[in-house]
Amino acid sequence: MNTSTDYFLVDEMLTEEQRLIRRSVRDFVDRDIIPIIDSYAQKHEYIPDLMPKLGALGALGPYIPEEYGGAGLDQISYGIIMQELERGDSAVRSAASVQSSLVMYPIFTYGTEEQKRKYLPKLASGEMIGCFGLTEPNHGSNPAGMETKIIEKSDHFVLNGAKMWITNSPLADIAVVWAKDEQGQVRGLIVERGMNGFSTPTTHNKWSLRASATGELVFQDVAVPKENLFPDIRGLKGPLSCLNSARYGISWGVIGAAIHCYEVALKYASERNQFGKPLGGFQLQQKKLAEAITEITKAQLLSWRLGVLKNENRATPAQISMAKRNNVEIAINIARELRQMLGGMGIMGEFPMMRHAANLESVITYEGTHDIHLLITGMDVTGINAFG
Amino acid sequence: MKYLVCISKVPDTTAKISFKNEDKEFNSDGVTFIMNPTDEWYALVRALELKEASGGQVTVINVGPKDNEKFLRSAIAIGADDAVLIEANEETESYYIAKNIAKYAQENGYNFVITGKETISFNSFSLGGMIAEFMDLPFINQATQWMLNGEVSTIYKEIEGGEEVLEVTGNCVISAQKGMAEQRLANMKGIMMAKTKPLAIIPIALGEEKVQVSQYQVTPPRGNCKMFTLDQIDELVQALQSEAKVI
Numbered sequence: 001m002n003t004s005t006d007y008f009l010v011d012e013m014l015t016e017e018q019r020l021i022r023r024s025v026r027d028f029v030d031r032d033i034i035p036i037i038d039s040y041a042q043k044h045e046y047i048p049d050l051m052p053k054l055g056a057l058g059a060l061g062p063y064i065p066e067e068y069g070g071a072g073l074d075q076i077s078y079g080i081i082m083q084e085l086e087r088g089d090s091a092v093r094s095a096a097s098v099q100s101s102l103v104m105y106p107i108f109t110y111g112t113e114e115q116k117r118k119y120l121p122k123l124a125s126g127e128m129i130g131c132f133g134l135t136e137p138n139h140g141s142n143p144a145g146m147e148t149k150i151i152e153k154s155d156h157f158v159l160n161g162a163k164m165w166i167t168n169s170p171l172a173d174i175a176v177v178w179a180k181d182e183q184g185q186v187r188g189l190i191v192e193r194g195m196n197g198f199s200t201p202t203t204h205n206k207w208s209l210r211a212s213a214t215g216e217l218v219f220q221d222v223a224v225p226k227e228n229l230f231p232d233i234r235g236l237k238g239p240l241s242c243l244n245s246a247r248y249g250i251s252w253g254v255i256g257a258a259i260h261c262y263e264v265a266l267k268y269a270s271e272r273n274q275f276g277k278p279l280g281g282f283q284l285q286q287k288k289l290a291e292a293i294t295e296i297t298k299a300q301l302l303s304w305r306l307g308v309l310k311n312e313n314r315a316t317p318a319q320i321s322m323a324k325r326n327n328v329e330i331a332i333n334i335a336r337e338l339r340q341m342l343g344g345m346g347i348m349g350e351f352p353m354m355r356h357a358a359n360l361e362s363v364i365t366y367e368g369t370h371d372i373h374l375l376i377t378g379m380d381v382t383g384i385n386a387f388g
Numbered sequence: 389m390k391y392l393v394c395i396s397k398v399p400d401t402t403a404k405i406s407f408k409n410e411d412k413e414f415n416s417d418g419v420t421f422i423m424n425p426t427d428e429w430y431a432l433v434r435a436l437e438l439k440e441a442s443g444g445q446v447t448v449i450n451v452g453p454k455d456n457e458k459f460l461r462s463a464i465a466i467g468a469d470d471a472v473l474i475e476a477n478e479e480t481e482s483y484y485i486a487k488n489i490a491k492y493a494q495e496n497g498y499n500f501v502i503t504g505k506e507t508i509s510f511n512s513f514s515l516g517g518m519i520a521e522f523m524d525l526p527f528i529n530q531a532t533q534w535m536l537n538g539e540v541s542t543i544y545k546e547i548e549g550g551e552e553v554l555e556v557t558g559n560c561v562i563s564a565q566k567g568m569a570e571q572r573l574a575n576m577k578g579i580m581m582a583k584t585k586p587l588a589i590i591p592i593a594l595g596e597e598k599v600q601v602s603q604y605q606v607t608p609p610r611g612n613c614k615m616f617t618l619d620q621i622d623e624l625v626q627a628l629q630s631e632a633k634v635i
């Protein structure tokens with residue numbers, strides 16, 4: 001019986017540090033997440049103290065240099081952290097993704113020295129929580145249409161508009177917000193909680209990512225000091241570069257959710273007997289398990305190779321789209337198929353499949369929907385834009 | 389104060405246990421090894437806490453093959469200052485390990501040698517006592533708490549129906565168990581720093597192995613349970629006689 005979830009020995013391609021990182025994050029998830037996650041997901045509440053705990057572990061902005069509070073890790077290490085966190089729950093990985101790739105990454109890449117010193121160390125420790133506002137009520141897949149605006153005044157900008165579906169907005173101390181200036185160019189700025197006219201209503205009644213706080217960002221004549229603007233980045237490539245970093249992490253993360261479902265189903269299949277033999281002894285059930293481990297293995301190889309390219313600064317947005325799209329799809333299919341394998345038990349909170357499957361409905365939607373990523377690959381291989 | 393923490397490796401708790409070479413040797417094929425939990429969670433973490441409170445140095449040590457370096461690196465990532473690997477064959481027995489650790493501790497002026505109460509693999513409980521004997525130091529076995537005030541250690545032990553509180557003046561050897569500390573996870577910065585801290589590999593110095601394992605035996609799995617109801621006494625007696633052959 002081969003119960004390994006590393007069928008092609010991807011482990012051997014990792015460094016000793018990367019293996020230690022995986023073990024440490026896995027231990028954290030086994031100890032601090034798995035025992036409590038079902039109860040928070042059922043209650044539809046975020047996990048209190050999650051961010052400081054992730055900060056103490058070093059899972060927030062791990063690839064940010066040490067002088068700004070990060071750990072200076074490489075991209076494969078970042079991917080491994082995402083994988084292990086999502087083995088616990090996509091809500092936990094989402095919190096780490098947003099903080100790392102959508103908040104710390106743009107501040108580190110586009111921020112001024114003062115902005116970096118002011119925000120990054122506190123974001124890395126989890127003392128401060130950040131969120132990322134791109135999507136709007138009327139503009140999801142097509143952020144170029146955004147209506148949120150800034151108007152320049154003598155020493156500040158006046159910000160008006162609204163963002164929707166924003167992970168961690170109800171908890172955030174700061175928001176990285178993308179808005180158009182008077183010339184119609186997309187600019188990025190840091191909005192702080194407490195600024196007049198800025199509010200963050202919570203989005204209730206989700207069936208997915210129930211242990212993650214989601215909300216809106218509403219700006220009514222918010223005066224944002226000029227020093228909060230990212231000085232040089234203009235256009236959609238600003239937010240899109242953040243999405244590239246997050247999507248790369250997601251391609252690893254969802255493998256963790258799939259692995260967790262597979263581990264549980266494999267164990268269940270060897271213990272539960274029907275018609276006088278274990279479930280694992282029936283061809284139909286073996287098909288589910290064999291296909292799951294095959295897809296997990298392919299996804300691991302895809303993400304690992306993408307990590308190598310990312311470390312060499314060679315990963316293209318189209319490659320990242322392909323990996324995000326493929327890996328989220330296989331993960332959600334694995335969660336659904338393996339849920340069936342547990343029969344009635346599969347719908348219960350004691351087992352993770354239903355929760356992972358429901359979470360992955362968000363993951364297959366955010367950071368570019370499944371369809372949009374297909375269009376990106378389509379455009380890359382044909383050279384023809386089929387979006388509009 | 390200088391603390392020397394003994395770190396051993398053990399099969400992962402979910403590993404399938406089997407033997408080879410006519411049942412003389414543990415079959416490590418396909419088995420993942422981890423740092424022995426009682427060494428990691430209790431001995432190492434308590435030494436780190438005491439060092440953080442009043443200064444000193446925490447060294448981790450292992451007697452074993454070169455590959456064990458990775459367990460020492462894990463211990464450094466959790467917070468140890470440095471590590472020593474005394475290079476030896478795989479399955480070395482306690483006497484030989486203890487002799488070498490005692491020699492190293494003595495030559496390098498360690499105040500305390502700390503072990504986990506046992507390895508979760510061989511469960512021999514033997515290392516600490518032997519080290520203490522070789523170093524001519526007191527040995528406190530299976531300690532659940534350890535406070536240090538100057539030279540004086542206050543150590544708690546569980547005993548049948550209660551607790552024993554001991555005071556030890558000066559150097560000693562302690563084996564640690566549950567209660568002593570809480571598991572501490574290596575964080576990303578610790579892991580990255582682990583590379584830069586010293587790990588010395590030194591050749592084995594003392595003694596030959598005196599104890600050889602002649603055979604390991606796996607406990608046979610428990611048989612299936614057969615249920616009888618109250619009105620089946622005759623069947624039960626018959627089964628005990630003819631099937632189980634115990635009466």
Ligand SMILES: Cc1cc2nc3c(=O)[nH]c(=O)nc-3n(C[C@H](O)[C@H](O)[C@H](O)COP(=O)(O)OP(=O)(O)OC[C@H]3O[C@@H](n4cnc5c(N)ncnc54)[C@H](O)[C@@H]3O)c2cc1C
Pocket residue numbers: 098131132133134135139140141142164165166167168209214362365366367368369370371372375386387388
């Ligand atoms: C839980 C959750 C958390 C989120 N967190 C954040 C966050 O932190 N920050 C943030 O900015 N956003 C966030 N989002 C928003 C997310 O990125 C958007 O929901 C996503 O981009 C899709 O936009 P939409 O919901 O407006 O759908 P739409 O754009 O309206 O799309 C609806 C459907 O139409 C399809 N479609 C759209 N355009 C085309 C086309 N050209 N061709 C073919 N099909 C098309 C889509 O694939 C989709 O199936 C989050 C969303 C969720 C659910």
